[in-house]
């Protein structure tokens with residue numbers, strides 16, 4: 305071989321070495337790329353396995369947000385579509401169900417001892433305020449059956465307070481005139497229905513269109529009048545259920561029979577509960593109309609009586 309040939313060979317050998325180097329580099333690069341893809345697939349699978357947990361934690365975050373939204377709502381604000389505030393939903397009972405327990409039409413589940421304090425004929429400036437004060441101090445709740453004509457601007461604060469402090473509102477006619485509601489002792493469903501609609505409107509004027517009550521009490525009591533079943537059906541068409549009572553303090557009795565001292569009220573009440581079957585639920589009839597100071601004075605005793613017997617206090621919706 306000539307030198308030139310050698311010179312020619314040498315670059316060829318160099319070229320071969322270059323090619324080898326390039327091949328090695330390419331292989332390293334390919335191996336790297338391969339490893340990169342393999343690693344990617346591996347981690348993708350891992351992340352898919354992990355994702356359910358991540359989803360759960362995302363759901364939890366969403367739930368927490370929802371809960372926070374719920375709890376941040378004012379618990380004393382009216383619960384839309386009801387006759388009570390948001391926090392009262394835990395102790396609000398359907399009227400027809402409680403009536404069925406009272407009448408023995410349905411069996412009251414064991415240990416369901418609930419007392420429903422009810423006040424008819426309000427609101428009044430003095431008695432309603434005093435009763436609300438006592439209920440607040442003793443941390444119990446009640447249902448107020450309001451007479452429509454008392455639901456006016458000057459009593460707005462009392463009506464709002466009933467809802468804000470966790471009580472319920474029921475209807476009790478607009479004018480409370482027996483001769484108009486029960487001509488000749490017969491319940492006039494059409495007239496009663498009209499008065500209840502009027503009362504419901506008066507309540508919505510004060511509490512807003514979201515206020516709706518489904519509970520009402522016949523002035524004088526369902527038990528006192530004829531043809532009430534026909535009237536019941538008319539009320540049902542207005543989505544209203546009636547309720548009477550199975551305990552009383554005698555504060556609507558004629559003067560002379562009506563208890564005048566706290567101990568007479570307590571005795572009257574004690575006697576009244578023996579006249580109705582013990583079904584575990586007690587609906588106590590009381591009045592917050594004017595001249596009912598003895599009812600106000602006796603109320604703490606009546607509450608303690610039920611507390612001592614292990615009753616919970618409920619409201620009617």
Ligand SMILES: [Zn+2]
Pocket residue numbers: 424425476480523524
């Ligand atoms: Zn009444």
